Amino acid sequence: MPKDQSIRSVLIIGSGPIIIGQACEFDYSGTQASRSLREEGIEVTLINSNPATIMTDPVTADHIHLLPLTVESLEHILRERQIDAVLPTMGGQTALNLAIEAGKVGLWEKYNVKLIGVDLEAIELAENREAFRQHMIDIGLGVAPSFIANSFLEGKEAAQKIGYPLVIRPSYTLGGTGGGFVHTADEFDAKLRHGLNMSPTHEVLVEKAVLGWKEFELELLRDAADNVVIICTVENLDPMGIHTGDSITVAPAMTLSDTAYQEMRDQSIQAMRSLGNFAGGCNIQFSQNPETEELIVIEINPRVSRSSALASKATGYPIAKIAAKLALGYTLDELKNQITKTTSAYFEPTLDYVIVKMPRWNFAKFPGADHELGLQMKSVGEVMAIGRNFLEALQKACQSLEQGRAGLGADKKEWIRTEDILTRLEKVSDDRIFRLKDAMRLGVPSKTIHKLTKIDPWFLQQIKRLVEMEERLMRFNVAEDIPESFMRELKVVGYSDAQIAWVLRVGEEQVTRHRKTLGVRRTYKMVDTCAAEFEAQTPYFYSTFDGENESIPSDKKKIIVLGSGPNRIGQGIEFDYCCVHGLMAIKEAGYEAIMVNCNPETVSTDFDVADKLYFEPVYWEHLEEIIELEEPEGVIVQLGGQTALKLAETLHRRGIKIIGTDYTSMDLAEDRGAFSDLLKELEIPYPDYGVADDADQALTVANEVGYPVLVRPSYVLGGQDMRIVINDEELERHVLHIFKHMPDNRVLVDHFLDRAKEAEVDAICDGDDVHVMGIMEHIEPAGVHSGDSAAVLPTYSLSVEVVNKMVEITEQLAKALNTRGLINIQFAIKDEKVYVIEANPRASRTTPFIAKAYQVPYLKIATEVMLGVKKLKDYHIHARPSGFAIKVPVFSFDKFPNVDKQLGPEMKSTGEAIHFIKDLTDPFFRELDRQRYMYLTR
Numbered sequence: 001m002p003k004d005q006s007i008r009s010v011l012i013i014g015s016g017p018i019i020i021g022q023a024c025e026f027d028y029s030g031t032q033a034s035r036s037l038r039e040e041g042i043e044v045t046l047i048n049s050n051p052a053t054i055m056t057d058p059v060t061a062d063h064i065h066l067l068p069l070t071v072e073s074l075e076h077i078l079r080e081r082q083i084d085a086v087l088p089t090m091g092g093q094t095a096l097n098l099a100i101e102a103g104k105v106g107l108w109e110k111y112n113v114k115l116i117g118v119d120l121e122a123i124e125l126a127e128n129r130e131a132f133r134q135h136m137i138d139i140g141l142g143v144a145p146s147f148i149a150n151s152f153l154e155g156k157e158a159a160q161k162i163g164y165p166l167v168i169r170p171s172y173t174l175g176g177t178g179g180g181f182v183h184t185a186d187e188f189d190a191k192l193r194h195g196l197n198m199s200p201t202h203e204v205l206v207e208k209a210v211l212g213w214k215e216f217e218l219e220l221l222r223d224a225a226d227n228v229v230i231i232c233t234v235e236n237l238d239p240m241g242i243h244t245g246d247s248i249t250v251a252p253a254m255t256l257s258d259t260a261y262q263e264m265r266d267q268s269i270q271a272m273r274s275l276g277n278f279a280g281g282c283n284i285q286f287s288q289n290p291e292t293e294e295l296i297v298i299e300i301n302p303r304v305s306r307s308s309a310l311a312s313k314a315t316g317y318p319i320a321k322i323a324a325k326l327a328l329g330y331t332l333d334e335l336k337n338q339i340t341k342t343t344s345a346y347f348e349p350t351l352d353y354v355i356v357k358m359p360r361w362n363f364a365k366f367p368g369a370d371h372e373l374g375l376q377m378k379s380v381g382e383v384m385a386i387g388r389n390f391l392e393a394l395q396k397a398c399q400s401l402e403q404g405r406a407g408l409g410a411d412k413k414e415w416i417r418t419e420d421i422l423t424r425l426e427k428v429s430d431d432r433i434f435r436l437k438d439a440m441r442l443g444v445p446s447k448t449i450h451k452l453t454k455i456d457p458w459f460l461q462q463i464k465r466l467v468e469m470e471e472r473l474m475r476f477n478v479a480e481d482i483p484e485s486f487m488r489e490l491k492v493v494g495y496s497d498a499q500i501a502w503v504l505r506v507g508e509e510q511v512t513r514h515r516k517t518l519g520v521r522r523t524y525k526m527v528d529t530c531a532a533e534f535e536a537q538t539p540y541f542y543s544t545f546d547g548e549n550e551s552i553p554s555d556k557k558k559i560i561v562l563g564s565g566p567n568r569i570g571q572g573i574e575f576d577y578c579c580v581h582g583l584m585a586i587k588e589a590g591y592e593a594i595m596v597n598c599n600p601e602t603v604s605t606d607f608d609v610a611d612k613l614y615f616e617p618v619y620w621e622h623l624e625e626i627i628e629l630e631e632p633e634g635v636i637v638q639l640g641g642q643t644a645l646k647l648a649e650t651l652h653r654r655g656i657k658i659i660g661t662d663y664t665s666m667d668l669a670e671d672r673g674a675f676s677d678l679l680k681e682l683e684i685p686y687p688d689y690g691v692a693d694d695a696d697q698a699l700t701v702a703n704e705v706g707y708p709v710l711v712r713p714s715y716v717l718g719g720q721d722m723r724i725v726i727n728d729e730e731l732e733r734h735v736l737h738i739f740k741h742m743p744d745n746r747v748l749v750d751h752f753l754d755r756a757k758e759a760e761v762d763a764i765c766d767g768d769d770v771h772v773m774g775i776m777e778h779i780e781p782a783g784v785h786s787g788d789s790a791a792v793l794p795t796y797s798l799s800v801e802v803v804n805k806m807v808e809i810t811e812q813l814a815k816a817l818n819t820r821g822l823i824n825i826q827f828a829i830k831d832e833k834v835y836v837i838e839a840n841p842r843a844s845r846t847t848p849f850i851a852k853a854y855q856v857p858y859l860k861i862a863t864e865v866m867l868g869v870k871k872l873k874d875y876h877i878h879a880r881p882s883g884f885a886i887k888v889p890v891f892s893f894d895k896f897p898n899v900d901k902q903l904g905p906e907m908k909s910t911g912e913a914i915h916f917i918k919d920l921t922d923p924f925f926r927e928l929d930r931q932r933y934m935y936l937t938r
Contacts, residue, residue, distance in 0.1 A: 003040060004329040007116070010037050011077065011086040013095035014048025014055055016069050017890040018911030021177065021245065021377045022092045024573040025309035025601040027053040030090040032312075032320035032606065034061045037087075040328060045081055047073060048091070051852040051887065051914035052574035052845075054603045058855070059584070066852060066914050069094060071102050078111040085116045087327055089280055089303040090320060096123055096303060097172075117327030119276030122302045126275065129171050129205035132300070139274050141267055142296040144287075146207035155192040158206035159185070165209040167375065168192060170199035177894060179375035181209055181241060210296065212454035213240045213287045216253060218268045219311035221322060221345075223331040224279045228269045229348050231319060232311035233261065238373075238428065239454040240287050245306060245377035248397075248433060249357045251314045254390060255456045260293045267295060275302050279326040281319050283307050290456065310357055313384055313600040313615065315349035316527045316540060316607055338538070338608070353525065353542065356393040357384045357600065360401055360566040361430040364720070365908050369896040371429040378895055379430075380910060381567030384600035386527070386542035386615055387494060390462055395494025398433075400598040400617035402565050402643060406498035408463070409437040410470055418442050425452040436460075440467045466493065473503045479511045484518040491520055491545045496621055512621070522625045524551035527607070527615070540607040542615050543622060551612075551629065556592040558632040559659060559867070562644035563597025563604050565618045570720065570787065570907045575641040576602040578843040581859030582639045583610045588860075589869045594630060596623060597640075618643050620650050627656060634659040637666075638821050638842040638866065639859075645670070645842060660821040660866035661841045669817060669839045672714045672748035682816060684809055685835045687828070688751040698735040698749055699728055705751040710783075710905060713738050713745040722905030724752050724783055756782040756830035758837075759795060761806055762850050763823050764858065765814035766865045769872040772807055773858050774850035774879070776887070779932045780903065782828040782837070787845055787907040790928050791887040793853050796920055798829060805834045817841050821866040846887070852914060853885035883918040886925065 012034055015026035031054050034044045038061075046061040049068055056064050063081065067073035077083070086108070088099035100120055102108060108115060125131050130148035137143060147158035159166055159182070168191055170178040178198025182188045195204040215236040222228045235253035236244060253261065268284045275282075283305040285298040308319045318338050322345050325335055335345035359379035363371050369378075383400035387393035395407040405411055415421050415438045422444070424435040432453070439449055446460045469490060476482055479500070482490075490500060497511040504511070515521075522543040541551045561582050564575035579595070580603050586593040595610035598617050607613055612630075616622045618640070627635070634657035637644035645666060652663035668674050673691035680686070687710075690701030702709045702725075711734050712722040721738050725731045731749075738747055758778040764771045777795040778786065795803060806827055814823050817839065824844035826837040843859075851858045856879050864870040889909035893901050901908075917925050 003325075007042065007084045007328060009043040009045065009082055009084045010116070011045045011047065011083045011113070012061070013069070013086065013088045013091045013098055014046060014050065014053070015091040015094045016049050017913045018050065018052075018567070018572060019890060020380055020892040020895045020910055022094060023306075023381065023567055023601055024053065024576065025306050026090060026092045026095075026304075027055045027573060028309045028601055028603050028606065029304045029320040030055040031060050031603050032318055033087060033090045033324035036321040036324040037328070038062070040325065042328070045077060045083060047077060049913040049915075050573075050911065051849045052572065052577055052912060053848075054577050054580050056852060057577070066916065068913070068915070069098050071098070071105060071107060074098070074102050075107060078107070078113065083111065083113050085114045087117050087324065088115065089117045089323070089327075092305075100124075117278060117280040117323060118303060119278035122276035122278055126300045126302055127172050129169060129203070133205070135274070136271070136297050139270060141271060142294065144208045144210055144296050146205050148203060149192075149196075149206055150203050152192060152196065155196070155204060155206055156188075159188055162206065162208050165211055167207045167209040168195040169205040169207060169375070170195045171203040171205070172200050173198055177376060181211070181374055209241070210287050210289070211239070211241050212290070214255070214290050214456060215240050215244065215247070215298070216256070216264060216286045216288065217244060217249070217307055218264065218284045218286070219307055219319065220268060220272055220282045220284065221319065221326065221332065222272050222279060222282060223326045224329060225331045226273055227332050227346060228272055229332060229346060230265055230268065231317050231349060232315050233264070234307065234311070237433075237455060237459055241375075242373045242428060243375055243377040244285065246359050246373045246379050248359070249310070250390065250393075251311070251355045252351050255458045257293065260288065260295070264295060267297070271297060271300060272302070275300065278302060279329075280304070280323040281308055310382075310384060310600045313605055314355040315351065316538065317349045318607075353386050353388055353527075353544075354390050354393045355384055355386050356390070356397045357382055358397040358401060358433075359430075360568055362569045363430060365569045365906065366896045366899040369899045373428045373430065376895060380569055382600065383566045383598045383617075384615070385598065385617065388525075388544045388546060389493065390459075391466065392492060392494035392544065395496070396617055399496060399619045399622075400565060402618075405434070406496045406502065407494060408466060409434060409441070410495070410499040410503050412502055414438050414441065416442070418444065422452065425449060428453070437463055437466065440464050441470075469493065469495075470503055473500065476504060479504060479506055479514045482514065484520065487515055487518055487520050488545060491515070496619075498621070520545065522622075523547065523549035524614070524629070526550045538607045539612040540615065541613065543625070553630050554592055557590075558592040558594055558630050559586045560594045560596060560627065560630065560632045560635045561586070561610070562618055562623070562635060562637050562640045562647060563595060563599065563602070564641040565597065565643040566599055567601065569910060571641040571643065572845075572911065573602070574845050574848045575639065575843060576604050577848045578639040578859055579604040580609060581857070582636060582863045585860045585863035586867065587611060589864060589867055591633070591867070594626075594632065596626060618647070620647060623647065624654075633657065636660060636863075636866065639863075641843070661817070661819050665817045665819065666841055669841050670714060672712065672838070673746060675839065676748070678816065679836055682812060684812065685833060687753055687835055687837075690749050692735065692747045692749060694739070695732050695735045698731060698747055701749040702728070702731050705749065708752040708754060710750040710752045711735060711738070712748050712750075712905070713742050714748060720906060722785075724905060753782050753828045753830050753835060756828040756835075757798070758782040758784075758786070758789065758826065758828055759798060759806065760786060760791070760824060760826045760846065761810045762844060762846055763810050763814055763825075764821065764862050764865055764872065765819035765823060766872045767815075767818070767820055770811040770814045771872050771877060772810060773856070774846075774854065775803060775806060776846060776850075779928045781932070783905060784903045785905055785907040786826060788889050788903045788909050790889065791846070791849075792925075793850065793885045793887070794881060796884065799832065802829055802832060802834055809834065809836060813839055814841075820868075822847060822862045849885070849887050849912070849914060854879035854881065883916060884920070884925070886915045886917065886928070888913045888915055
């Protein structure tokens with residue numbers, strides 16, 4: 001079936017600011033869909049309010065509208081542009097809810113716009129718990145016993161009929177919000193009331209809890225001719241009871257019998273074909289009784305979902321890109337597989353490798369938050385790892401998390417108290433996978449672990465293999481004693497050199513040196529979607545310890561860009577935006593652009609953004625062998641946030657060129673004490689400070705500079721462990737906390753400038769000239785982390801003298817730090833005096849915000865300056881705002897009831913939105929300014 005020729009212009013609705021439960025996977029989906037539609041000659045208009053995304057960049061769509069996601073904004077666009085169709089399936093629940101709301105008020109009919117890629121009745125059916133349950137029964141599929149309740153009394157009746165344990169699922173919520181398990185009658189009333197209150201329709205499903213059953217997800221595509229392909233089957237390592245976003249997942253499914261797999265395929269195709277008339281992606285979740293293999297359907301998302309990005313990266317099959325073309329009317333057999341470029345999109349992917357996805361949590365940002373996992377999603381990001389076997393992928397995923405783990409244990413972070421470990425296994429938390437290994441190491445029987453966790457015995461057997469291998473490894477005295485065969489065996493199941501070194505109590509470099517002497521080196525395999533049955537055309541690689549290397553270096557000059565790893569509070573999608581623009585600029589400059597990253601949600605890990613993609617942990621051992629293979633001109637660490645910066649010292653020590661600002665300058669800015677010494681030398685005002693190596697020194701410094709003081713460790717991201725303290729007792733308690741968790745760090749004690757205004761400057765320096773990109777004034781005063789503060793661009797209440805002084809200091813510092821590329825400087829202003837708080841000679845959280853506000857390709861300019869292919873004088877930059885742009889932080893406190901919502905030096909926001917106003921009389925701004933006044937006068 002050819003594409004619908006009546007569609008010439010399409011509107012894509014984005015997902016808005018990042019929140020827990022809806023993250024940058026929809027930036028990836030929206031970007032893919034836009035590129036796909038433009039390939040077909042379609043004019044693409046896009047609405048989204050998130051400034052940190054590639055999706056909202058001019059390179060993605062023909063027309064970008066950075067507007068609030070409201071019906072009023074949609075109507076504004078429809079009046080301004082001739083839109084033929086709207087694609088609402090690429091922006092998660094936010095986009096779908098908005099499309100439904102617009103449909104109810106007759107907006108689509110009024111402007112003669114058709115909805116494509118979606119059937120609103122199918123969405124309604126999938127979201128309405130009772131209707132969905134009945135529909136599954138009608139088509140002969142199994143569901144858990146349940147009743148719908150719209151009132152407290154109905155909920156109590158349902159509980160009596162079903163019996164405990166129960167699960168409460170509110171209708172029309174995202175990321176499992178408001179849901180939970182009820183094990184006894186005592187806790188039912190409170191959880192029922194909470195679920196009813198969280199549902200926008202005051203409706204919950206009270207359902208029998210199938211705790212301990214296995215959970216599977218299937219990702220499918222369907223076209224207008226009712227053809228269906230299964231793209232990926234994903235198994236949750238964690239059993240039912242944990243939100244899929246918080247589960248470790250594995251693809252392909254490891255413990256499914258062939259009979260059960262075929263049954264699951266048949267049921268998923270039957271269910272998808274029964275859900276109305278739509279062409280596009282669909283995600284189906286099943287639960288399976290591990291004893292009988294009985295299947296029940298948990299839920300269906302007839303749209304691109306969180307799992308779609310993971311399935312795309314796992315298989316190499318671009319789900320959102322194909323789904324967008326299906327929405328135009330194409331059928332699967334008419335489209336090409338974008339990896340092989342010879343087979344059709346109707347060809348189901350086949351994996352000859354294993355992928356493991358691990359979530360990343362940020363509980364440290366929410367003291368007092370309940371770490372126990374359940375139906376409500378709490379993770380803020382995820383990593384994906386690819387290996388030739390489950391254990392290799394699992395250990396690589398652990399290395400990717402950036403939580404100081406060298407793999408699954410064997411890295412000096414093991415627990416040793418059996419009682420604590422068993423408690424952690426029963427009450428599942430963010431570190432259960434590590435405690436599971438600890439339990440086995442201490443001799444807890446696998447049957448006991450299975451009873452406590454309900455994790456399939458196959459996974460337990462695999463992890464026990466690691467314990468047995470470590471027992472064998474301990475028989476060796478030094479690394480040089482390990483024979484080639486055993487060294488290869490260790491590496492094949494994912495052991496890092498650091499783990500082997502820890503078990504032997506020797507240095508990591510000793511293990512690495514011996515391993516290379518033995519010839520045990522990584523080789524690279526191509527992700528090809530078809531288990532090498534057809535040749536892949538796309539350079540998308542992962543490492544393993546196989547014989548043949550499929551990554552053949554070219555003769556071109558190469559630049560490696562290090563990505564930002566998993567999303568977390570303090571480092572999110574904005575750094576992926578920077579990496580993508582860096583890759584584009586590198587290619588344009590004539591270099592081969594190579595990307596290293598492990599985040600499946602991002603655009604930077606799309607298989608055709610870089611010239612070559614290594615889907616690998618941003619971890620030194622992996623990076624070293626990529627560098628040895630590719631021999632690049634240099635590595636860019638300036639775009640990937642703290643993840644990339646942490647590797648700068650190792651690169652510098654090994655003599656590998658860092659493109660842009662050198663390591664010495666970046667380290668000077670990160671070392672708070674040394675940086676303050678530089679400010680003193682340059683006669684730039686800064687708060688009185690001192691550096692402490694222990695609690696006694698910290699107390700001495702605090703009394704010298706005067707309370708209140710800001711206490712912070714060096715080399716941290718997102719204000720981690722920063723506190724404002726007002727007396728010796730608070731200071732001592734916090735300093736001891738820092739040294740407990742960061743024993744090798746130093747603590748900086750600053751006098752805190754109470755009731756000062758805060759501002760920040762982003763700039764580009766080429767060594768000779770400095771261009772100030774933007775000057776932002778914070779609404780909240782100094783003391784609130786810049787990521788949690790609303791910021792106004794340009795400034796609105798700072799005097800001309802203050803602004804000029806900030807520009808002068810920016811130019812002075814950028815040159816003193818030998819900056820080549822981007823720099824961000826944060827200032828405090830008190831009594832018209834300008835103080836420097838900190839400087840970051842790298843991409844910052846605000847870089848995309850300024851680029852979007854002024855519509856200037858600052859990342860392209862910065863990358864070209866870093867590469868040395870252009871100087872600032874070669875550009876003619878005109879950034880004249882017609883009004884004010886406001887960055888508004890967004891929080892996910894609803895996921896963590898009873899935590900402290902007070903804002904302070906440690907960042908807590910999960911995302912941000914951009915808002916434009918013409919002048920300062922705008923009611924939106926007046927309200928922000930009122931809040932500022934209250935902050936500064938209380």
